[in-house]
Amino acid sequence: MKIEVKNLAKKYGNNEALKGISFTLEEPKIYGLLGRNGAGKTTFMEILAGQILASSGEIKIDGEHPFDNQRLTESICLIKEGDNFKKDLKVKNVLKIASYFYPNWDGQLAEELTREYNLNMNAKVKSLSKGMGSALGIIVGLASKAPITVFDEPYIGLDAAARKKFYEILLEEYENEKRTIIFSTHLIDEVSLLFEEVLILQEGSLIMQEDADMLRNNTCAVSGPADKVEAFIKGKKVIESKKLAGMMTAYVYGTSEEAREFGLEVEGIPIQDLMIYLTEGKKGA
Numbered sequence: 698m699k700i701e702v703k704n705l706a707k708k709y710g711n712n713e714a715l716k717g718i719s720f721t722l723e724e725p726k727i728y729g730l731l732g733r734n735g736a737g738k739t740t741f742m743e744i745l746a747g748q749i750l751a752s753s754g755e756i757k758i759d760g761e762h763p764f765d766n767q768r769l770t771e772s773i774c775l776i777k778e779g780d781n782f783k784k785d786l787k788v789k790n791v792l793k794i795a796s797y798f799y800p801n802w803d804g805q806l807a808e809e810l811t812r813e814y815n816l817n818m819n820a821k822v823k824s825l826s827k828g829m830g831s832a833l834g835i836i837v838g839l840a841s842k843a844p845i846t847v848f849d850e851p852y853i854g855l856d857a858a859a860r861k862k863f864y865e866i867l868l869e870e871y872e873n874e875k876r877t878i879i880f881s882t883h884l885i886d887e888v889s890l891l892f893e894e895v896l897i898l899q900e901g902s903l904i905m906q907e908d909a910d911m912l913r914n915n916t917c918a919v920s921g922p923a924d925k926v927e928a929f930i931k932g933k934k935v936i937e938s939k940k941l942a943g944m945m946t947a948y949v950y951g952t953s954e955e956a957r958e959f960g961l962e963v964e965g966i967p968i969q970d971l972m973i974y975l976t977e978g979k980k981g982a
């Protein structure tokens with residue numbers, strides 16, 4: 698499903714959570730939606746899922762607005778950090794309701810994952826530990842097979858092994874059947890290899906939308922004597938640079954080969970670091 702975002706803004710009182718962002722997500726891909734605390738990620742995802750209204754601008758999904766639009770809301774599954782389900786429901790009833798709501802629901806997958814995560818079908822949501830509650834959210838998100846599945850920090854309380862399992866199953870399901878997956882997380886290093894496209898929000902503005910492989914292959918950290926690094930980065934797009942005692946490190950758009958041929962030390966930049974350098978001390982435009 699094609700998602701078109703045009704001049705989307707959301708104000709809470711005087712607080713501008715989104716300041717007129719525009720972008721298009723054309724294809725089913727795994728998108729990483731990144732940004733510091735308060736950047737506007739959750740606000741965007743809630744508008745996308747039709748749960749709240751924008752103050753101005755619009756989101757169109759295959760040409761339609763998501764708010765109050767049942768055809769679209771059953772095509773979008775948003776799993777948040779917590780409070781996804783009514784506390785008095787039993788696990789089995791959460792799954793039953795989800796199976797009625799999502800037309801592509803995969804009951805077999807839901808059952809397998811429930812066993813995998815050791816969830817008791819008869820336990821009430823309010824009795825689940827934080828990690829178990831997150832596991833239930835993940836199960837619903839994956840089994841919904843919703844053409845747009847959105848995970849907003851979905852795994853609070855889940856241990857590293859359980860998170861790894863989630864990434865593996867997510868990738869397996871995605872390889873079997875491509876869908877749009879939007880993933881917002883602060884554990885970027887863990888998941889960044891899954892991302893195919895990365896969007897970075899900074900104080901309500903979109904500061905980057907880029908193919909993840911392009912970022913991995915065409916950005917690097919170069920180090921060496923300051924004059925040599927300066928000569929290399931001249932005319933290049935520099936993300937960040939630091940000088941110390943005549944030496945310099947610069948994070949730039951460019952290939953490792955170029956930098957090596959220039960006689961500089963070169964390393965790749967993890968997407969997490971890139972996000973930090975891009976958002977460090979800068980105001981959103």
Ligand SMILES: Nc1ncnc2c1ncn2[C@@H]1O[C@H](COP(=O)(O)OP(=O)(O)OP(=O)(O)O)[C@@H](O)[C@H]1O
Nearest residue numbers: 709712713714732733734735736737738739740741
């Ligand atoms: N219901 C609300 N009422 C008032 N202000 C809100 C509300 N929801 C979000 N905000 C504000 O909007 C801004 C963006 O918040 P949002 O939750 O969208 O950011 P985020 O990028 O998801 O942050 P985090 O990574 O911390 O979850 C913040 O300044 C936040 O305080």
